[in-house]
Every structure is written in structure tokens, then in C-alpha cells.
Amino acid sequence: MNYDLHSHSWYSDGELSPTQLIDLAIQQKVDVLALTDHDSISGLQEAQNAVTNQATNTVIKLIHGIELSATWNNQLLHIVGLNIDLENPILNAGIQQNQQRRQQRAEQMFEKLEKHDIYLREQMNDIVYSEAVPTRPHFAQALIQIGKVKDMRRAFKQYLGRGKIAYVPMQWATLEECVNWIVDAGGIAVLAHPVRYDFTTTKLKKLLVDLKQMGGQAMEVVSGNSNPQQIAIMARLANEFELHASIGSDFHSPKTSWAMLGKSRLLPKEVTPVWQLF
Numbered sequence: 540m541n542y543d544l545h546s547h548s549w550y551s552d553g554e555l556s557p558t559q560l561i562d563l564a565i566q567q568k569v570d571v572l573a574l575t576d577h578d579s580i581s582g583l584q585e586a587q588n589a590v591t592n593q594a595t596n597t598v599i600k601l602i603h604g605i606e607l608s609a610t611w612n613n614q615l616l617h618i619v620g621l622n623i624d625l626e627n628p629i630l631n632a633g634i635q636q637n638q639q640r641r642q643q644r645a646e647q648m649f650e651k652l653e654k655h656d657i658y659l660r661e662q663m664n665d666i667v668y669s670e671a672v673p674t675r676p677h678f679a680q681a682l683i684q685i686g687k688v689k690d691m692r693r694a695f696k697q698y699l700g701r702g703k704i705a706y707v708p709m710q711w712a713t714l715e716e717c718v719n720w721i722v723d724a725g726g727i728a729v730l731a732h733p734v735r736y737d738f739t740t741t742k743l744k745k746l747l748v749d750l751k752q753m754g755g756q757a758m759e760v761v762s763g764n765s766n767p768q769q770i771a772i773m774a775r776l777a778n779e780f781e782l783h784a785s786i787g788s789d790f791h792s793p794k795t796s797w798a799m800l801g802k803s804r805l806l807p808k809e810v811t812p813v814w815q816l817f
């Protein structure tokens with residue numbers, strides 16, 4: 540079974556519609572796909588319809604997911620929620636909070652850029668899908684379109700990254716709040732891409748202790764283009780802290796070939812896969 544439990548649509552910073560995402564997942568021979576947009580569940584209805592409308596001989600299973608932005612010890616974390624109840628009021632109120640923070644941040648980013656005579660409001664109107672949450676990759680795309688930078692990497696390096704001119708320090712929901720919302724909605728809270736935070740091992744272990752104690756049940760052992768060495772280290776940590784192991788491409792766009800849908804490395808045999816909890 541090919542599991543891909545972390546992906547994005549244009550309801551956040553992904554390039555494809557949920558329908559296009561499901562089509563691609565089928566093409567890539569994904570059996571179980573989680574759509575996990577940043578701080579949004581708005582794409583899941585369309586994704587579910589696309590799955591339901593498939594010919595009966597294609598069986599792809601959709602996991603209802605989200606990727607929540609969290610703050611832990613003044614650090615940004617991403618917490619994936621899998622198998623969440625979309626109707627849950629606690630989760631929906633939490634999502635509202637993070638979406639409000641995103642709207643306020645976008646406004647502050649416009650203002651910061653305008654002080655440098657960079658005007659992106661119109662571009663952003665065209666770029667951000669009408670029901671989507673605004674994200675920094677959208678700003679990157681706007682900066683590329685007006686010719687300020689050549690690519691996404693430079694947009695972050697010169698404008699959007701920590702300490703750069705459009706950077707707004709954020710207080711997202713706390714880790715505990717995010718885990719609680721997911722658990723209240725009957726879901727599984729998963730630490731997303733632990734290798735990407737550049738934490739020391741000591742700090743990462745402290746995080747795993749906190750996560751577990753708050754009710755988190757899993758961590759991504761394989762994420763996007765993680766290499767065999769990173770996977771081995773994460774597998775060991777998952778086992779040490781008795782966390783289930785998840786796997787996801789963190790797919791955003793077919794153009795990002797190193798994070799293609801359904802094309803991550805396999806989970807090592809010694810871990811306990813998160814789908815045992817499904």
C-alpha cells in the first residue's frame with residue numbers, strides 16, 4: 540500500500556485544486572492520501588467529491604487532514620492532524636484563530652513591503668485562490684511576478700525569511716492547543732517534518748516528550764526528500780518515544796520534483812506505522 544499522508548492544495552500554498560490533486564494521486568498509484576492544507580480544511584469537501592466520483596475500479600482512500608501552525612518555546616512547528624472530524628466545533632474555532640492570524644500577518648506584510656515601495660495587493664488578489672488562506676509562498680510568487688526575485692528560494696532569502704524586510708514574527712496557537720483541537724476532533728496529532736527544524740537532538744527529544752505528554756501520537760519519520768540517514772535517526776526516535784511513524788511527501792506542486800506525490804522513500808520496517816491507528 541502506498542501511503543502519502545501530507546499534501547497541499549490551492550486552499551493553502553499548493554498549486555493544484557483538490558480535484559487535480561486526487562487525479563494526480565491516482566496517477567501516482569497512491570492508495571491512501573491525506574490532504575493537509577495549512578490551517579485549513581476547506582479543500583476536503585472537493586477532494587472527497589473527487590474521490591467519490593472516481594470510476595468504481597479505482598479505489599483511493601482520502602484521509603481528512605490539516606497542517607496546523609504552532610508555536611512551541613518561541614519556535615514555529617507544524618502539527619499534522621489526521622482523520623479529523625470536519626464538523627468538530629473546537630477544531631473549527633481553532634482553525635478560525637490561526638486563519639485570523641494569517642490575515643493579520645498578510646496585512647502587516649503588505650504594510651512592511653509598502654514602506655519599501657513594493658505593492659503586492661493586486662498581485663496577491665490574483666494569486667490567492669478565493670477561499671484560500673494567505674501564505675508566504677503566495678507572497679513569494681507575487682514577488683517573482685513583479686520581477687523582484689527570480690525564484691521562491693530567493694524570495695525567502697531576501698524578503699520573507701526570518702529577519703527580512705517582510706518578516707512578521709508570529710505567535711501561532713500553542714502546541715498544546717493544536718494537539719487538543721486535533722484530539723477533540725477524534726484525530727491523530729503528528730509532528731510534521733522534524734528534520735526541518737534544525738533542532739539539536741536534546742531539543743528534539745524535549746519536544747517529543749512534550750508532544751507525547753500532550754496527547755500527540757505520531758511523528759513523520761519520512762518527509763518529502765528526507766535521506767536514508769535522516770529516516771534512520773527519526774525511526775529510532777519514534778521507537779524510543781513510542782510514537783507511531785508517519786510518511787508524507789509534503790507535496791505542493793508537480794514542479795517540485797524532489798517532493799513528488801506518492802514518491803517518498805519507504806517507512807523502515809522497525810517502526811509502528813500511524814495507519815495502525817486509522
Ligand code: AMP
Nearest residue numbers: 552577608673674675676691692695791
Ligand atoms: P507560512 O506558513 O505562510 O509561513 O508559509 C510556510 C510555507 O512556506 C512552508 O509550508 C513551505 O511550503 C514554504 N517555505 C518555507 N520556507 C521556505 C523556503 N526557504 N523556500 C521555499 N519555501 C519555503
Ligand code: MN
Nearest residue numbers: 547552577791
Ligand atoms: Mn507549505
Ligand code: MN
Nearest residue numbers: 606617731732
Ligand atoms: Mn510544514
Ligand code: MN
Nearest residue numbers: 545547606789
Ligand atoms: Mn506541509
